[in-house]
Each structure stands twice: as structure tokens, then as C-alpha cells.
Amino acid sequence: MTPAPRHAHAPAATPADRAPAGLARVLFLLSALLVGAAFSQPLASVPATTYAPFYPVAGEGPHEVPAFEIAVVPVTNADYLAFVRDHPDWAKGAPPEIFADPGYLAHWAGPTDLGDTPADAAVTNVSWFAAGAYCDARGLRLPSEDEWEVAARAGVDRADASDDPVVQAERLAAYARRNAAPPRVGRAAPNLYGVHDLHGLVWEWVEDPWSGIVQGDSRNIGDRDVARVCGGASLGARDRDDYPAFLRHAVRTALGPASVTGSVGFRCAR
Amino acid sequence: MPTPTRRSRHTIVRALALLIALAWTWGCGPSSADDARVAPAELLHVDDPAPAHVDHPTALSSDAPLPGASLYHLDADWTDHRGEALRLEDLRGGPVIVTMIYASCETACPILVGDVQRLYEALPDAARADTQVLVVSFDHERDAPERLASYVASTGTEHPAWRFAVGDAHATRALAALLGVRYRPAGNGMFSHTNLISVLDGGGVVVHSEEGLGRPVEPAVRAVVAAGEPER
Numbered sequence: 001m002t003p004a005p006r007h008a009h010a011p012a013a014t015p016a017d018r019a020p021a022g023l024a025r026v027l028f029l030l031s032a033l034l035v036g037a038a039f040s041q042p043l044a045s046v047p048a049t050t051y052a053p054f055y056p057v058a059g060e061g062p063h064e065v066p067a068f069e070i071a072v073v074p075v076t077n078a079d080y081l082a083f084v085r086d087h088p089d090w091a092k093g094a095p096p097e098i099f100a101d102p103g104y105l106a107h108w109a110g111p112t113d114l115g116d117t118p119a120d121a122a123v124t125n126v127s128w129f130a131a132g133a134y135c136d137a138r139g140l141r142l143p144s145e146d147e148w149e150v151a152a153r154a155g156v157d158r159a160d161a162s163d164d165p166v167v168q169a170e171r172l173a174a175y176a177r178r179n180a181a182p183p184r185v186g187r188a189a190p191n192l193y194g195v196h197d198l199h200g201l202v203w204e205w206v207e208d209p210w211s212g213i214v215q216g217d218s219r220n221i222g223d224r225d226v227a228r229v230c231g232g233a234s235l236g237a238r239d240r241d242d243y244p245a246f247l248r249h250a251v252r253t254a255l256g257p258a259s260v261t262g263s264v265g266f267r268c269a270r
Numbered sequence: 271m272p273t274p275t276r277r278s279r280h281t282i283v284r285a286l287a288l289l290i291a292l293a294w295t296w297g298c299g300p301s302s303a304d305d306a307r308v309a310p311a312e313l314l315h316v317d318d319p320a321p322a323h324v325d326h327p328t329a330l331s332s333d334a335p336l337p338g339a340s341l342y343h344l345d346a347d348w349t350d351h352r353g354e355a356l357r358l359e360d361l362r363g364g365p366v367i368v369t370m371i372y373a374s375c376e377t378a379c380p381i382l383v384g385d386v387q388r389l390y391e392a393l394p395d396a397a398r399a400d401t402q403v404l405v406v407s408f409d410h411e412r413d414a415p416e417r418l419a420s421y422v423a424s425t426g427t428e429h430p431a432w433r434f435a436v437g438d439a440h441a442t443r444a445l446a447a448l449l450g451v452r453y454r455p456a457g458n459g460m461f462s463h464t465n466l467i468s469v470l471d472g473g474g475v476v477v478h479s480e481e482g483l484g485r486p487v488e489p490a491v492r493a494v495v496a497a498g499e500p501e502r
Contacts, residue, residue: 057454057456057462058456059456059457060456060457061457096336096340096343097339098340098341098343098344098448099343128447129444132440207440207443208443208454210446210447210452211452211453211454212454256447257444257447257448
């Protein structure tokens with residue numbers, strides 16, 4: 001079972017921020033009561049909306065994003081341990097390399113032994129295949145990139161805070177602080193939807209991490225996937241000032257489906 | 271409006287962002303996804319008849335274990351343009367040329383399929399006799415087997431060793447990710463996508479990938495011939 005997330009207001013929260021955060025907390029606890037018995041992590045609801053892709057291809061408009069639910073915290077080591085106990089083919093050392101690089105669960109002491117790893121920290125060193133298998137076993141799925149970005153652009157009190165330079169600066173600072181401490185989940189203030197830790201803890205897998213940066217259909221002979229190569233991509237970005245989004249896309253596009261790193265975890269959706 | 275303090279903080283943050291981005295993109299070389307596609311040398315040859323069965327549910331029962339880097343671990347059901355069920359492991363044994371397209375693609379895909387045809391025809395007779403071709407659609411919502419059959423008929427690519435196949439959303443994404451094909455709907459039924467031709471050895475390990483259109487076929491021909499040799 002996931003330890004109940006602890007709530008703490010971010011130091012920068014203003015009094016105006018607190019009322020909606022309180023409401024979100026009530027909603028969070030309510031949803032935890034409703035679905036806590038069925039799922040190890042409660043899910044928060046996000047209403048239908050649109051999302052303008054960060055790297056639009058020529059003529060591409062905003063995407064329709066139907067209403068979805070997303071876990072309020074990332075999957076923890078304890079959650080993942082329960083999963084591998086039921087699915088030994090996903091135990092440390094078990095999956096073939098096509099599904100997980102050799103560093104899979106490298107921070108664990110053994111196949112079912114967390115060692116010194118905090119049980120309530122976000123599980124990392126898991127591949128895209130492993131993350132998908134976990135969510136599938138829970139009757140859930142990985143969020144799409146659009147869904148994850150919609151959930152993550154929310155601030156404490158509004159659905160899109162990505163145009164606020166202060167919020168963006170906090171997110172970048174949070175990315176830079178990663179790996180300084182074990183990524184214990186649920187300690188930061190929830191966003192508008194009651195979702196925690198979208199920016200503060202770990203990078204997170206999405207179902208389609210490789211679709212964000214794709215070249216347009218082209219018949220230029222000898223054309224390569226130039227958009228993926230370093231600075232080439234930033235030229236096509238929707239908002240060149242959205243550095244946190246740029247970083248997230250850079251990380252996603254650098255990962256392969258079997259990649260594992262100590263700073264990439266995941267959460268499920270449905 | 272940002273205050274001057276916020277603006278200067280923003281500048282620091284920009285510098286920080288660039289540093290993090292550089293650290294994460296690992297310079298201007300190929301991404302790690304590309305590296306992941308390159309199989310370790312010891313797995314390129316699957317000729318040792320190891321007695322131990324791989325005890326992994328995604329590995330289908332077989333006389334010899336699949337190499338760890340084999341795409342044939344992918345446990346998914348596909349249907350080809352003849353309406354026949356297909357599992358990737360059915361292709362096990364000889365080299366396989368793989369590419370991904372979609373049937374309503376009017377620009378790149380006809381060239382890409384033409385490139386595969388060029389490659390196939392350039393193979394020495396003996397190698398070609400052992401080689402299969404797999405063309406997978408990433409437009410799994412619209413490219414039903416009948417639609418792929420029409421595509422095959424209209425492009426004149428019907429051949430006993432060629433299969434045009436379609437699967438479900440997750441299997442399609444997994445195969446594309448393993449091959450290094452990136453795609454996404456771009457509206458109006460069009461897709462943005464990578465143009466990639468891959469060569470698998472008899473064990474389903476990617477031994478060669480060629481990105482782009484109208485590329486010379488010689489490197490891929492050499493890869494197919496080499497991939498066929500250990501199985502002979």
C-alpha cells in the first residue's frame with residue numbers, strides 16, 4: 001500500500017493560493033476514500049480540454065484531450081515491489097534486455113528487497129515497457145504525453161500556469177534540485193486537480209514519449225530526423241520561453257523504450 | 271508583469287535550463303534511443319543451440335532461447351493483408367526487412383516501400399530466398415487488413431515473402447519504439463513519421479537501420495547477407 005501522501009504547502013504559496021489548495025486537498029482525500037480500496041494510488045479527475053503540441057508540425061492545431069484521470073502521486077518503490085511479487089517476470093534481473101536495460105531496478109538490493117531505498121520514494125530505474133506493464137496489471141495505462149502535459153501545466157489555483165514566469169522558474173529550480181534527496185512522494189502541495197509531484201521529483205514516462213518531436217511527412221531524398229538533433233528542435237517549438245517543457249521533451253526524446261535511469265519514474269492514468 | 275527581480279531570476283533560470291538540457295541531450299550525437307537499437311555483438315549470432323529454455327512468459331516456447339535483444343519477445347497479435355494472424359516470432363529463422371508506413375500516405379511512404387523493393391531485388395538470389403519483408407502500418411485505426419490488401423494491389427507489391435501487417439495501438443507503439451520509428455497523427459489522416467528501414471537477423475535482433483529516403487542499398491544488402499549466414 002502507498003503511504004498516505006503528506007501535504008505541505010510550498011514555501012512560495014501565497015494566501016490566495018491556499019484556499020483552492022485546501023479544496024483540492026478535500027477532493028484528494030475524498031477520491032482517496034472512494035478509490036483507495038481498488039487502487040494503490042488514488043486518481044484525480046482532469047476535465048476535457050485542448051492542448052497545443054509543443055512541437056507542432058506544419059498546420060497542426062490544438063489537440064482535443066478528453067477527460068481523464070491521473071494518479072495523484074508517482075508509483076512508489078512499495079507499489080512496484082507489490083507488482084513484482086505478483087509478476088516475477090518483471091523482477092529485477094528477469095526481463096530480457098529488449099524490455100529493460102541492465103540497470104533495471106539497480107537501486108534495489110535484490111529481486112524483492114528494497115535495501116536502503118525508501119518505500120515511499122518514487123520508483124525509478126524502470127523502463128517504458130516496465131511502466132506500461134505495471135499500469136496494465138492495475139487495470140490502468142500510462143498517460144499520453146498530451147494528458148501528462150495538461151495535468152502538469154496546472155498551477156495551484158488555475159488550469160494553466162505555464163505562462164507565469166515565477167511558476168516556470170520554480171519548476172526549473174525543482175528540476176535542477178532532483179537527485180539531491182530520495183524522491184518521496186506526496187510531500188509537495190497538490191495542483192488544481194489534486195495531483196502532486198509532477199515537477200518536483202522525477203521525470204515521468206508517458207505512453208507516447210517519442211511522438212513529441214517528429215519531422216513532417218517529407219519526400220526530400222536523404223532527409224533525416226533533424227528535429228531531434230540538439231538545437232534543431234528548439235526552432236520549431238511553440239513557445240521558446242517554456243524552458244521546463246523544452247527540458248521535458250528533450251529528456252523524453254533521449255530515452256529509448258528499454259532505457260532506465262535513476263531520475264525517471266512514472267504514474268498511471270485511465 | 272514580471273518585476274526586475276523576477277526578470278533577472280528568469281535569466282539565471284534560462285542559463286540553468288540550457289545547462290540541464292545539454293546534460294540531458296548528451297551532445298549532438300545520436301540519441302540513446304539509437305544506441306539502444308544497436309545490439310551487443312555477442313547477440314548477433316544465435317547459432318549456439320543452448321539447452322536452457324528462457325523462463326520468461328514473453329518468450330514463446332521454441333527449441334532455442336531468443337536473444338535478449340530480440341524483437342520477437344514482443345508478445346502481440348498482428349493481422350496481415352491476407353487476413354492471416356501473425357506473431358513476430360513467426361518470422362524467426364531468416365533475415366527480415368522491416369519498415370513502417372501508413373496506407374493513405376502519399377508522399378514519403380511510396381518512396382520508402384520502393385526503397386524496400388529496391389533492397390529486396392538487389393539481394394543475391396540465395397539471400398533473397400531466405401529473406402522476408404514485413405511492412406507494418408502505424409495507422410492502426412484505419413489500416414484494416416482489407417485496406418492494406420488494396421494498398422498492396424495498387425502498389426504492385428504482392429509477393430509470398432512480403433507481409434503488410436497491422437496491430438493494436440500499444441503493440442504498434444512498442445514496435446516503433448524498438449525500431450526507432452517516430453510517428454504522430456498530424457490531422458487530416460496524415461502522419462508525421464520517421465522513414466526507416468531495419469534489418470533483423472534470424473533471431474529477431476536489429477542488425478542494421480537506415481534512416482531517410484532513396485538511400486543506397488548496399489549497406490543494407492550486406493547486413494541481410496551477413497544476418498543470413500549464421501543460420502545456414
